[in-house]
Amino acid sequence: MNVMLSAKPRYLIYTASLLLMTLLSNYTYAIDTIHLENKNHTITTSINMSAGEWPPFLSKDLPHQGVVAHLITDIFAQANIKVNFTFLPWPRAYHDTINDKYAATAVWMFEPQRTDDYLYSDPVLNERFVFFYHKQHPFDWQSIKDLKGLLLGGGLAYSYGKEFDKAEKEGVFDMSRVSTTEQNFKRLAMGRIDAFAEEQSVGYFTLTSKLPKLVDSINHHSKPLLINQSFLLFPKNNKNSEQLRSIFNQQLEKFKQTGRYQTYFDALNNGAYQPRHSALAD
DSSP, rough: OOOOOOOHHHHHHHHHHHHHHHHHHHHHHHHHHHTTTTTOOOEEEEEEEEOOOEEEEEETTTTGGGGHHHHHHHHHHHHTTEEEEEEHHHHHHHHHTTTTSSSEEEEEEEOOGGGGGGEEEEOOEEEEEEEEEEETTOOOOOSSGGGGGGGEEEEEEEOHHHHHHHHHHHHEEEEEEOOHHHHHHHHHHHHSSSSEEEHHHHHHHHHHHGGGGGGGGGOOOOOOOOOEEEEEEEETTSHHHHHHHHHHHHHHHHHHHHHHHHHHHHOOOTTTTTTSSSSOOO
16 A cells, blocks of 8 residues: 655654664764774783673673673773683673683672682772652652661562561562563563562663563662672682783773763663664664
């Protein structure tokens, strides 16, 4: 069927198409601009690094293997070191690196017992956990006592900080835990939970890549529940670990001082690390 459009609808379609092309072009430009800065470096050696799946920070299926993998790769490239990532289940990544299969493993929160096996880098990532809620059911909190009587979602066996965990044990609120962030968003949409805590970038990445129809109905509270830092770990039993950690820390500090560090996370916020097969990319 051939239908002729009037001038106004044709103009609107043209304008929408132009905006879409501009948006996608900006995503590509943001990520490629970061990458181009390393082209003048001659790679003289390479290291193998383990990592777990944690999109949008780390994933074999994302552009540049995620924003944190991209950052780590570019930091070492400044010292003419190429990084080859292998993605594994988190426990295996941890133990295989101890057993000298990898030069480092990315990225981990601080746990005192891990210092027996690993040297910690300077902080690579600041994780910001916030409460997500449905816009039709306004949610506000300023202290743990404000959560009294609510049914909150969560991840299996996950700790949301000492104060939160203590309040959960004391029955200040009820918890219903599931295995994935996607499940928690679906339960939020159906009204089965009042709110749930998730790392902010991880939450919005899950929405845009897996549940785009829910994006407009979900919001997050600006007050963070928890702020964590994550680190690159270097095995103590590897003779090169001290030197690699020193190289990494020096270059990481330069990235932060020059503002280059922030450009990776600005690109993340602009959609640069979305999977190419996602609804946004389509």
